[in-house]
Amino acid sequence: MAEPTITAPAGGAKITIDNGVLTVPNNPIIPFIEGDGTGADIWRASVRVFDAAVKKAYGGERQIHWLEIYAGEKSNNQFGSWLPESTVQACRDYLVSIKGPLTTPIGGGIRSLNVALRQMLDLYVCLRPVRWFKGVPSPVKTPEKVDMVIFRENCEDIYAGIEFEQGSDANAKFLALLKENFPKEFGKIRFPETSGIGIKPVSKDGSERLIRAAIEYAIANKRKSVTLVHKGNIMKFTEGAFRNWGYALAERDFGDQVYTWEQWERTKAAKGEAEANAEQKAELAKGKVLIKDAIADITLQQVLTRPDEFDVIATLNLNGDYLSDALAAQVGGIGIAPGGNINYGTGHAVFEATHGTAPKYAGLDKVNPGSVILSGEMMLRYMGWTEAADAIIAAMDKAIGNKTVTYDFARLMDGAKEVKCSEFADELIKAL
Ligand SMILES: NC(=O)C1=CN([C@@H]2O[C@H](COP(=O)(O)OP(=O)(O)OC[C@H]3O[C@@H](n4cnc5c(N)ncnc54)[C@H](OP(=O)(O)O)[C@@H]3O)[C@@H](O)[C@H]2O)C=CC1
Ligand SMILES: O=C(O)CCC(=O)C(=O)O
Ligand SMILES: [Mg+2]
Numbered sequence: 530m531a532e533p534t535i536t537a538p539a540g541g542a543k544i545t546i547d548n549g550v551l552t553v554p555n556n557p558i559i560p561f562i563e564g565d566g567t568g569a570d571i572w573r574a575s576v577r578v579f580d581a582a583v584k585k586a587y588g589g590e591r592q593i594h595w596l597e598i599y600a601g602e603k604s605n606n607q608f609g610s611w612l613p614e615s616t617v618q619a620c621r622d623y624l625v626s627i628k629g630p631l632t633t634p635i636g637g638g639i640r641s642l643n644v645a646l647r648q649m650l651d652l653y654v655c656l657r658p659v660r661w662f663k664g665v666p667s668p669v670k671t672p673e674k675v676d677m678v679i680f681r682e683n684c685e686d687i688y689a690g691i692e693f694e695q696g697s698d699a700n701a702k703f704l705a706l707l708k709e710n711f712p713k714e715f716g717k718i719r720f721p722e723t724s725g726i727g728i729k730p731v732s733k734d735g736s737e738r739l740i741r742a743a744i745e746y747a748i749a750n751k752r753k754s755v756t757l758v759h760k761g762n763i764m765k766f767t768e769g770a771f772r773n774w775g776y777a778l779a780e781r782d783f784g785d786q787v788y789t790w791e792q793w794e795r796t797k798a799a800k801g802e803a804e805a806n807a808e809q810k811a812e813l814a815k816g817k818v819l820i821k822d823a824i825a826d827i828t829l830q831q832v833l834t835r836p837d838e839f840d841v842i843a844t845l846n847l848n849g850d851y852l853s854d855a856l857a858a859q860v861g862g863i864g865i866a867p868g869g870n871i872n873y874g875t876g877h878a879v880f881e882a883t884h885g886t887a888p889k890y891a892g893l894d895k896v897n898p899g900s901v902i903l904s905g906e907m908m909l910r911y912m913g914w915t916e917a918a919d920a921i922i923a924a925m926d927k928a929i930g931n932k933t934v935t936y937d938f939a940r941l942m943d944g945a946k947e948v949k950c951s952e953f954a955d956e957l958i959k960a961l
Contacts, residue, residue, distance in 0.1 A: 530609035533599045535560075535619050541594030544624045544912070546876035551624070553912045555591045560598040560619045564629015566886025567896045567950075568601075572629050574898040574954035578921065579905045581958045586916035596623070600642050601631040612642045617649050626879050627908055629901065630886040640690050643881070647683045650877045652870035653735065654742050655681035655846075656907070657853045657883055664929045665861035666941030674836040675859045678752070680743035681849020683870055685735045686767075688846045691728035700726060731767035731845060733774050740775040741782070742873055743843035747818045748786050754819040755779075755787075758828045758844035758852065771845055772822050779820040788812035789820040829855055853883045864897025864937040867904040869911065880908040894949045897935040899925070902957065920961050927960035928953065 541558035544551055563572045576595065583591055598616040605611050620626045633641040647655070657679040661672040669675070693700035703726060708715040718724055740757065747755045757776070761769030776791045788809060797805035813819055823831065825848045832839050832855070844852060857866035866883035882900030890896045902921060909918040928934070932945040933956045939947035948956065 530607070532610065532613050532615055533604070533608050535596065535598060535615045538594040538596055541596070543622065544876075546624060549874070549876070551876055551912065553914070555587075556594055557625070557912070558594045558596050558623050559908075560596045560616075560623050560626040562598055562600045562616070562626070562628035562631070563603060564886065565601045565603070565632040566630065566888040566891040567893075568629030568631075568886060570890075570892065570894050570950045571882075571896060571898045571901045574951045575901045575905055578898075578902050578924075578954050578957050579909070579917075581961055582909070582917045582920045582924070583914065585961045586914070586920050591914070591917075598626070600628070600646070611639055612645055617646065620646065620650055620877065620879060624876050624878065625908060625912060627901075627905060628879055628881045630882060630884060632886050632888070641688075644688050644690070646879060647870050648689075650870075650872065650879065651684060651875070652872050652877060652879060653682065653684050653738055654871045654873065655679075655683040655849060655853075655868060656871055657681065657849075657856075657866065657868040658907070659853075659856040659860055659866065661860040662865070662925055662929050664932065664942075665865065666938055667859055667861060669833060669836075669859050671836070672860055675832075675856065677832070677836070677839050677856060678746065678841045679849055679853055679856070680739055680746070680841065680843045681853065682731075682735060682739040682771075682844065682846050683849075684846075685731055686846035687727050687729045689728070689730050691730070693726040695723055695725040700724075729764070729767050731771055733770070736771045736774045736845075737778050738874075740771075740778055740843045742871075743841050744779060744783050744787065744818065744820070747841040748783070751816075752818060752840045753813075754821060754839075755841045755843055756828070756839055757820070757822040758825050758842055758848055759822065760825045760848070761822075762824055768825075768845060768848075775822070775843065776820065783818075786817060787820050788817045790822065825851075828852070832856060833859065857883055862897075862937055863900065864935065865899040865903065867900050867902075867907055869904065869907045871911070878908070878911055880904040880911075894951050895936055896950055897937050898950050898954055899935075902954075921957070924957040924960035928956040931956070931960075 542554040544553050544557045598619045600612050631642045659677045693703045757772050759768040759772045761772045779787050793805045796808050857863045863884040868883050869880045871878040906918045906921040935953050939945040
């Protein structure tokens with residue numbers, strides 16, 4: 530089967546980047562991947578909202594020229610390739626793209642195409658804002674206090690995909706290597722004959738660029754704090770190092786704009802707790818961002834019990850994956866949880882929902898397109914098309930306020946009118 534031919538739509542132009550600044554023409558070409566499972570339903574609904582929001586905001590002056598690129602099941606069926614090179618190349622060439630969810634088999638088969646795309650384009654930040662829209666049903670008492678922005682490291686950690694399957698030759702070879710070179714560590718493996726092995730690389734470079742992006746975001750958006758979330762008590766040289774590198778970076782490169790818990794600790798040791806508290810209060814009163822840390826397990830409790838103590842969160846790949854879905858639950862669920870995978874240096878960005886393919890709902894025109902629509906909202910904001918992004922947020926507020934919602938919200942809301950995926954898009958377009 531032949532590779533897909535990607536032909537640029539006539540009348541469109543490329544988004545470019547110069548010295549870290551995007552130049553977005555009025556007619557940008559934006560590649561999209563429809564996605565597996567519910568992806569097609571959601572994309573059909575979402576793209577209408579994007580086009581309507583742009584039209585509403587700019588008349589006919591600006592218009593996105595969509596370019597379909599292929600990945601996942603549709604691509605494999607049509608072209609015999611799960612992730613054609615032309616798809617990755619289009620994301621490179623056009624800088625900004627958007628995708629639906631792609632299926633990853635469990636326990637074997639192909640590795641995640643979603644993760645592969647992030648790694649190939651070096652999209653080191655997975656940015657997932659978690660905010661509550663008035664009226665959205667929530668299992669917590671004060672969802673309005675949830676306003677967090679997750680910066681999840683997106684290229685390292687166990688997602689690097691370095692695994693040795695139990696029983697394989699590679700596994701035996703790796704364990705023999707370990708036994709020979711690191712007998713003490715080998716001795717810690719409880720059942721060496723039957724262990725699968727995974728490797729967790731976490732680098733200073735990778736941690737610093739992620740944490741830098743989180744701190745810069747917090748400063749630019751006048752956020753109160755950045756919490757470094759890690760499991761550094763157990764994984765000392767990966768997650769613990771992430772925390773330590775984060776504090777060091779914050780003090781070294783953002784010294785006059787942040788105050789850290791490490792500074793507090795040093796002042797406490799030198800002058801006592803009351804002095805340290807007074808110093809922290811005075812520094813934060815100057816508008817400095819508090820840099821603190823929390824261990825991942827207690828974080829999952831405290832984001833529920835004290836949501837107002839969490840603002841920007843910088844964390845490693847796996848923690849960020851867990852946290853994104855858990856936090857989404859507090860503000861209405863995964864149907865309304867957007868995201869973007871971004872490299873702030875090269876400008877490359879692929880926007881996508883936090884949720885997956887929800888295959889049991891595929892083709893039913895049922896699920897909430899909100900996550901992809903809000904991912905598009907993030908994309909428009911990233912492009913500087915703020916008016917169109919604002920229009921989407923306002924429409925979302927209105928549609929939810931009217932209690933006209935998809936099944937996921939309707940089942941938790943009193944007096945809601947349940948609409949289909951496509952009908953929810955119609956509601957948003959009406960509300961623009
Ligand atoms: N970035 C990506 O492309 C991602 C891909 N995946 C992949 O997706 C596949 C399925 O993963 P799974 O773990 O089942 O997780 P999913 O996120 O696909 O679905 C889990 C549940 O979340 C709810 N849900 C998901 N999407 C929506 C939506 N748009 N509107 C309302 N509710 C929604 C549904 O809940 P309910 O049953 O309560 O109605 C659904 O059953 C896997 O292959 C996985 O690897 C997973 C995450 C991200
Ligand atoms: O790639 C996948 O299949 C899952 C990815 C995921 O869960 C996520 O990025 O949140
Ligand atoms: Mg996930």
